[in-house]
Amino acid sequence: MTDAALTRTDAPVRTRPRRVWTGALIGAALAVLAGASLFIGVSDVTPASLLAGDTDAAFLLVASRVPRTVAVVLAGASLAIAGLIMQMMVRNKFVEPSTTGVTEFATLGMLVAMVLWPGMTVVGKMGVATVFGLVGTWVFLRVIRAVPVRQLVLVPLVGIMLGGIVGAVTAFFAYRLDLLQSLGQWSQGSFASVMQGRYEFLWFAAAMAVVAWVAADRFSVIGLGEEFATNLGLNYRRVMAIGTCVIAVITASVLVTAGIIPFLGLVVPNIVSLLVGDNVRRSIPWVAGLGAVFVLACDIIARTVRFPYEIPLSVVVGVIGAGLFLWLLLRKGSRAH
Amino acid sequence: MIALDHVTKRYGTTAALDDVSLTLGDVGVTALLGPNGAGKSTLFSVVGRLIQADAGTVTIDGRDVAETPSSDLARTLAVLRQDNHIAARLTVHDLVEFGRFPHSKGRLTVEDREHIERALDYLDLGPLRDRFLDELSGGQRQRAFVAMILAQDTRYVLLDEPLNNLDLRHMTEIMRLIRRLADELGKTVIVVLHDINFAARYADRIVALRDGRVVADHDVSGFMRPEVLADIYDSPVEVHQIDGKPVALYYE
Ligand SMILES: Nc1ncnc2c1ncn2[C@@H]1O[C@H](COP(=O)(O)OP(=O)(O)OP(=O)(O)O)[C@@H](O)[C@H]1O
Numbered sequence: 176m177t178d179a180a181l182t183r184t185d186a187p188v189r190t191r192p193r194r195v196w197t198g199a200l201i202g203a204a205l206a207v208l209a210g211a212s213l214f215i216g217v218s219d220v221t222p223a224s225l226l227a228g229d230t231d232a233a234f235l236l237v238a239s240r241v242p243r244t245v246a247v248v249l250a251g252a253s254l255a256i257a258g259l260i261m262q263m264m265v266r267n268k269f270v271e272p273s274t275t276g277v278t279e280f281a282t283l284g285m286l287v288a289m290v291l292w293p294g295m296t297v298v299g300k301m302g303v304a305t306v307f308g309l310v311g312t313w314v315f316l317r318v319i320r321a322v323p324v325r326q327l328v329l330v331p332l333v334g335i336m337l338g339g340i341v342g343a344v345t346a347f348f349a350y351r352l353d354l355l356q357s358l359g360q361w362s363q364g365s366f367a368s369v370m371q372g373r374y375e376f377l378w379f380a381a382a383m384a385v386v387a388w389v390a391a392d393r394f395s396v397i398g399l400g401e402e403f404a405t406n407l408g409l410n411y412r413r414v415m416a417i418g419t420c421v422i423a424v425i426t427a428s429v430l431v432t433a434g435i436i437p438f439l440g441l442v443v444p445n446i447v448s449l450l451v452g453d454n455v456r457r458s459i460p461w462v463a464g465l466g467a468v469f470v471l472a473c474d475i476i477a478r479t480v481r482f483p484y485e486i487p488l489s490v491v492v493g494v495i496g497a498g499l500f501l502w503l504l505l506r507k508g509s510r511a512h
Numbered sequence: 513m514i515a516l517d518h519v520t521k522r523y524g525t526t527a528a529l530d531d532v533s534l535t536l537g538d539v540g541v542t543a544l545l546g547p548n549g550a551g552k553s554t555l556f557s558v559v560g561r562l563i564q565a566d567a568g569t570v571t572i573d574g575r576d577v578a579e580t581p582s583s584d585l586a587r588t589l590a591v592l593r594q595d596n597h598i599a600a601r602l603t604v605h606d607l608v609e610f611g612r613f614p615h616s617k618g619r620l621t622v623e624d625r626e627h628i629e630r631a632l633d634y635l636d637l638g639p640l641r642d643r644f645l646d647e648l649s650g651g652q653r654q655r656a657f658v659a660m661i662l663a664q665d666t667r668y669v670l671l672d673e674p675l676n677n678l679d680l681r682h683m684t685e686i687m688r689l690i691r692r693l694a695d696e697l698g699k700t701v702i703v704v705l706h707d708i709n710f711a712a713r714y715a716d717r718i719v720a721l722r723d724g725r726v727v728a729d730h731d732v733s734g735f736m737r738p739e740v741l742a743d744i745y746d747s748p749v750e751v752h753q754i755d756g757k758p759v760a761l762y763y764e
């Protein structure tokens with residue numbers, strides 16, 4: 176090795192000021208929005224009232240506002256990570272649980288649990304939804320094996336079709352069993368009913384996010400494709416299985432707590448990919464942070480637009496997410512030609 | 513040594529490899545030649561456990577590829593495939609870093625970093641290290657892949673048409689690098705080439721495949737004979753001595 180090469184090893188990695196600033200911005204936004212989320216609501220909880228020793232305010236904060244804020248942050252961060260992991264596994268930027276049938280499968284699982292075991296605990300329901308989510312992920316991965324990797328648009332189309340079919344089956348049975356309304360009610364994304372004792376399943380999602388974080392390099396290597404992964408000695412199947420579990424558990428636990436939050440897993444990793452690339456070890460904190468910020472912001476909007484009423488979070492996320500997605504798509508297109 | 517023992521691989525009715533028995537890795541650089549569809553890439557895929565042979569066994573240093581843990585093999589053998597398509601947005605440095613995965617499992621040591629720097633250096637990629645792969649030219653990307661394989665630091669290095677997309681200067685540089693890998697670092701390189709003259713200039717041994725069978729296996733002087741070459745490619749090839757080295761002319 177030459178001297179020049181040695182000195183270069185010791186030289187600091189080239190700093191990227193734009194990246195540092197964006198990172199700081201996401202961190203600050205997370206702190207500010209989380210703070211705001213604690214103090215927005217019908218009843219008055221303000222920092223002043225807390226300092227004055229208002230016990231009602233303190234109770235409300237602990238029983239409802241803190242859980243809601245924690246739930247939003249966990250759901251946002253972990254769903255975005257589920258999207259990222261799925262994109263690495265499929266090697267396609269346009270997939271996430273809700274565009275691949277996974278969410279629909281998990282919803283079907285919820286319906287099955289509701290019908291067969293009406294008295295089941297929420298943990299039990301989540302378990303059933305997770306199993307269905309696993310099956311859904313597996314079915315999707317199986318089906319797209321027939322689609323060439325380079326068919327970028329075909330893969331999510333197949334996923335959306337799959338979701339459509341499963342969604343239709345769910346709706347049919349829900350209709351026949353007169354459960355359409357309750358199905359609609361809880362699958363409509365919202366954190367309004369989150370309070371102490373009703374959000375803790377999201378820690379399962381958080382645990383899976385940690386698993387993804389620990390295995391970050393493996394998912395990067397998986398993203399290079401099966402041949403590269405094999406050449407590098409990675410157990411391809413095992414990593415795919417871990418990824419499948421990560422996706423299913425995150426999807427199911429967010430679903431039972433807050434319903435469907437569309438587009439998140441698609442938009443956030445794509446934005447991060449533009450900023451810092453797809454090395455999962457580097458991008459995963461960004462994805463988690465931006466995912467949390469995104470859902471926090473949308474949740475605050477959902478709580479304030481028609482104050483004192485709330486509009487469904489999925490509506491806000493859907494509108495903003497679809498807009499961002501369109502922008503990303505057009506941008507990508509302009510870069511490719 | 514890489515030993516193939518009666519290896520057969522079929523796709524439908526065509527045999528991509530037809531009962532091949534071959535020992536590779538006795539000399540520093542072996543060139544693998546043969547017309548399109550001869551089975552060269554298939555041979556690499558079987559040796560690199562990327563596909564399963566229908567019959568026969570492959571052993572590397574006496575260990576059966578099918579029974580050796582993949583993570584062990586990754587520290588013994590590195591394969592660069594012919595077509596590499598990476599959808600992920602990775603920088604050159606990221607890619608080369610993944611070459612260290614079999615050793616580091618993601619936690620880079622000082623030694624890993626040295627290997628990465630050396631690979632970047634060897635392939636002339638210093639100025640491009642922070643560029644994303646999708647912002648590179650085809651040849652620059654090809655060099656990045658070779659750097660990744662180099663960082664993997666394995667005893668056996670299999671390169672499938674590494675000269676793809678390269679300009680004249682970088683073709684010679686890659687071939688010289690291959691020579692250095694063998695001569696200075698003691699590695700065993702097996703490289704698929706289409707240019708007979710590159711093979712003759714840089715390889716120690718040349719193996720030719722055709723229709724899934726080994727049809728020629730010689731040292732350079734034995735290989736560079738008109739009758740041998742014409743047989744392989746089914747077209748006339750002249751061999752001239754230029755500066756005491758055999759050069760094949762096949763442009764007519
Ligand atoms: N996945 C596949 N499915 C069907 N046939 C295949 C497949 N891969 C290779 N073949 C066939 O196997 C034979 C050998 O292919 P291989 O890719 O090994 O050739 P090669 O010597 O590398 O050729 P080239 O110089 O064009 O790269 C060819 O006839 C090819 O058509």
Ligand SMILES: [Mg+2]
Nearest residue numbers: 552553594672
């Ligand atoms: Mg080939």
